[in-house]
Amino acid sequence: MAVMKFGGTSVGTARAMQQAITIVATKKKERAPLVVLSACSGITNKLIRIADAAGLSRLDEAMAIAGEVRRHHLDLLDELVKSPAVKEELTVAVNLLVGELELLVKGVDIVGELTARSMDMFCSFGELLSTTVFAAAMKEQGHDALWVDVRKVMVTDDNFGFARPIQALCEANALSMIKPLLDAGTTVITQGYIGSSKAGKTTTLGRGGSDFSAALLGAWLDENAIEIWTDVDGVMTCDPRLVPEARSIRVMTFTEAAELAYLGAKVLHPDTIAPAVLKNIPVYVLNSLHPQAKGTLITDDPRMLSGMSYGGLVKSIAVKKGQCIINVRSNRMFGRHGFMNELFDVFSRYGVSVEMISTSEVSISVTVDDRSFNEELIRELKTFSDVEIEHNVATVSVVGDNLRMSRGVAGRIFSSLKDVNLRMISQGASEINVGFVVEEHDVAIAVNTLHREFFSGQETAGIFEIPAGSR
Known part of the structure; x- marks a missing residue:
């Protein structure tokens, strides 16, 4: 089995989301994968702006941006979903989630204070909305897919904004709630980045935490691969915005990847590497916009590294x-x-x-x-x-x-x-x-x-x- 994590640009538009669905459907022919999604590109930033506006009692501004979030996801489902009945059901689901967002805006406005706990709740709506649309579109296209609320699995401490999972509890939840579904051939669609405290309060793992979520779930489920789908052809020899001749690196070690992440490379979140290293699970960094590209394999497996040439040593x-x-x-x-x-x-x-x-x-x-x-x-x-x-x-x-x-x-x-x-x-x-x-x-x-x-x-x-x- 594989964990497939799709970043914001990979699900940010109807075309990108459909491409991701096609990639997942191809993988499902081998065995049902666990799919972990980020919020659509730009949505988390909008949610932070909503939260800030609500905390400053700029109610009209917050509600206007919430309307933009609603419109984005309604446009997505309008393009992706063909059945009028499914479209109506999904419209209700999106409106319910955005309705909760608007209630939160009003609550913060009344209290006049934006807390770390409230901010985590604001930020969670991006992943909840993207996975809701994605799962419904997959099901309508004939795939056995199920939306799962990761907050029932990813139980964390109360460090809002940078919560850490309670490992033993999370692993038990993953094995009891997710693994049976995957074993039965059901593709599970869930959220990255978010979790919940023992008291049931929504938490987040910090910006970039969707990669971390995917790696953790892969380790708990003992998967044989973790795939990070993004909008570039793997880890690059340099930022292509600075060096147009930059190319993708085919294979690298966990140590190299971790060092790059901490030194500023944007493809991987630094914490992603740790759970994969623990179980020696290979991590693939792939391009959802160009799925034929080989991407980058990150591993310490000697067999997988045996074909690599270090050339001049610099990666x-x-x-x-x-x-x-x-x-x-x-x-x-x-x-x-x-x-x-x-x-x-x-x-x-x-x-x-x-x-x-x-x-x-x-x-x-x-x-x-x-x-x-x-x-x-x-x-x-x-x-x-x-x-x-x-x-x-x-x-x-x-x-x-x-x-x-x-x-x-x-x-x-x-x-x-x-x-x-x-x-x-x-x-x-x-x-x-x-x-x-x-x-x-x-x-x-x-x-x-x-x-x-x-x-x-x-x-x-x-x-x-x-x-x-x-x-």
Whole structure:
């Protein structure tokens, strides 16, 4: 069996949703899959806008956007569903869900406060609506499909906005509620991203949590594959918006994929990898708009990796914009212990995550998200050090297995960037990542130069084939 997760762009229009239905129907010929859907593209953002407007008592604005959400899904069903009876039934279902959304808007408006719990409820409507339309359209087209509310399976803690599942309870629910349906040949359609607390209150797993949901369900059901369907041909050698010549990577390890995710690659949510690694379940990243493309296989299975060629070792180049460098200098660092502990305690107390680090005897440079820190943090750092801030920078990371142990790779990286001003360099203990910081206006030239250096001609990690029968 397989878990098939479709992202927002893969179900965002009637044409895209029909393509996803066709892909699922093809998979069903082998064995009934579990289908996990995101909200239609753009809908979650609309729901957040609705919530914010309701919290600010802008009732008319919130209700107008809710009307847009209603219209989007009614248009979807109008194009996808042909039977008047089914169309009428589905229209009622969509109107009921949007009616609940409008009641929530009015409740928040009356109370005058938007809580984290209310925000999770607002955000859940995207997945509830997309799966309702998808399941009904599949059934009308003659497929044995059933809509299942994942909140009865995905029981989480009360950390609204970033809830974590209660593993033992969730696994028992998945085996008792979902597996019998799949074993009977029924395609199960359910939601990513959302869950519920033990008290039955709707929770969310954080933005990008649909990938996490799919991986968790795959691990609990002991599936033989997790398929992440998106709008690109797998994990790319670089962001194609920056490098038009970027190509898909055929095979990569879990470690490489996780590193890329944390370094800014947008295809996979970082937490997706963990449940798959636990059960060694292969993850496929595929293009629902181009299902014939081979996509990317992510695995640690030696048999599946046996056909891969590492070429020049580099697999991909990841970029994370919107960063800033905080340079900290203090003579207290020289030959004394405890300074690092004091420094990072400040970042911890202000809830600021450090991305990249570079040190010398009397100074340390770190990168953080430009939006994540405030003047209070800087003032506290200045009480025991000299501080300098550099805005409008980006981290660029070159990723591939065993880079640190490969002679000449670092030399090739930095000699190819001789015309780019490098503001900071970091490698440390990582064997698969060499990172540096450039000014944002230099990102395009830096990544295009690196891509030509490592992915030109035959020296590319994108030329090998996935072993036959792996998917």
